Amino acid sequence: VGSFPKEAGYCNFGRGPDPFVARLTATGALDTTFAGSGHAVLKGPAGVSSLAPIPGGGLAIFSHFCPSEPRLEASNPQITTFAESGEASSTVREVLLPFSYLAPLVDPAGRIVELASVSPAAEGVDAVTRSLPNGELDPTFGSQGRVYLRHKPHYADAIAVDAQSRPIIALDAGRIVLRRYLPDGTVDMSFGPKGRLTATGRGPSAIALDAYGRIYTVSLPRDSAQTTIRIARFVPGP
Numbered sequence: 001v002g003s004f005p006k007e008a009g010y011c012n013f014g015r016g017p018d019p020f021v022a023r024l025t026a027t028g029a030l031d032t033t034f035a036g037s038g039h040a041v042l043k044g045p046a047g048v049s050s051l052a053p054i055p056g057g058g059l060a061i062f063s064h065f066c067p068s069e070p071r072l073e074a075s076n077p078q079i080t081t082f083a084e085s086g087e088a089s090s091t092v093r094e095v096l097l098p099f100s101y102l103a104p105l106v107d108p109a110g111r112i113v114e115l116a117s118v119s120p121a122a123e124g125v126d127a128v129t130r131s132l133p134n135g136e137l138d139p140t141f142g143s144q145g146r147v148y149l150r151h152k153p154h155y156a157d158a159i160a161v162d163a164q165s166r167p168i169i170a171l172d173a174g175r176i177v178l179r180r181y182l183p184d185g186t187v188d189m190s191f192g193p194k195g196r197l198t199a200t201g202r203g204p205s206a207i208a209l210d211a212y213g214r215i216y217t218v219s220l221p222r223d224s225a226q227t228t229i230r231i232a233r234f235v236p237g238p
Contacts, residue, residue, distance in 0.1 A: 005159045019048045021061055021082065035086030042080060050103030055110050057084035062104050079112070079135055107165040111138055115159045115169065128181065129166050142185030158217070160207035168236075170204035170217055178207075178215065178234060190238055199232040 022039035023031040025204025042048065048063045061080045068071025083089050103215040112131040126149040129142040149156050149169070156168040162180075166188060173176040176199045180191040189195040201219035208216045215234040 005184070007083060019061075021048075021051065021059065033085070035082075040082065040086050040088060045078060052104065052106040054106055058082055060104075060106055060112070081133075082163065092234050105159065105161050107161045107167075108163060109165050111165070113161050113167050114158055115157065121122060122222070128159065128185075130167070130185075140184060147181060147185045147217075157204045158207045160209055160215070162209055162213060168207060168209075168215065170201050170207050170219075170220075174202065175199065176201045176204045176217055176219055176232060178217070178236075180236065191236055192234075197234045197236065199234070201230045201232065 015099055019042040020039050021042070023034035024038070025031045032038050034040070042061065042063060048061060050062045052060050052062075054060055059082045061082070063078055063080065081089050104112050107113050107130075110133045112133070112135070114129055116127055116129055128142070128147045128149065129145055130138045131145060132138050139145060141147070147167075149171075156169050157172050161170045162168060165183050166180050168178060168180045171179065178192070178197040179195065180188040182188050187195045191197065197215075199217070201217075201221055203215045204219040206218045210216070213236060214238055217232045217234070219230050219232070223232045
């Protein structure tokens with residue numbers, strides 16, 4: 001994903017660059033089987049925040065229009081999906097929480113999962129949200145699509161979704177704490193002692209899962225220089 005330049009400035013109220021999505025071949029050339037030219041333009045004064053593959057082929061693009069004033073809650077997010085051929089199949093307004101501070105994910109069922117904060121963004125309660133492919137909150141997940149994480153000042157820093165559509169979050173609680181949620185939003189108590197896995201470290205910034213279901217986190221050691229990082233691997237069990 002990138003932008004075609006128009007005028008200087010990223011978000012200059014309608015005069016900024018046009019975001020686009022491109023697909024490349026293994027050699028780095030534009031794949032002309034995608035949208036006929038290898039790239040497709042997202043219309044409107046939008047900035048792209050992230051993209052995620054859709055199960056069975058295709059791509060979801062998460063973007064936003066420039067706000068009229070510098071407010072975090074005014075991002076006006078939207079989702080555009082592209083078929084495997086590169087055709088823009090739909091554009092829907094998101095109805096998720098107003099401030100998302102991590103890139104949304106798409107689970108194996110095509111639902112949108114993200115870590116967000118209830119407004120006001122800086123002080124609100126963290127929550128995991130799940131939406132249907134059309135952008136509407138999924139009423140079968142937690143409380144009308146939201147699972148509230150009521151453990152501040154312990155902050156949720158990273159999120160992933162496993163092959164069984166179970167969200168996994170990493171918390172900074174003076175150490176790394178991982179929690180996994182069942183597809184209905186309840187805490188998975190089979191996920192380690194008392195439903196959590198822990199490791200020494202602070203500020204887990206990313207989660208990755210390998211083909212065996214093992215979980216990797218990247219964080220800072222508890223007492224170290226900022227140039228040092230710690231990588232931990234967890235075996236989550238069933």
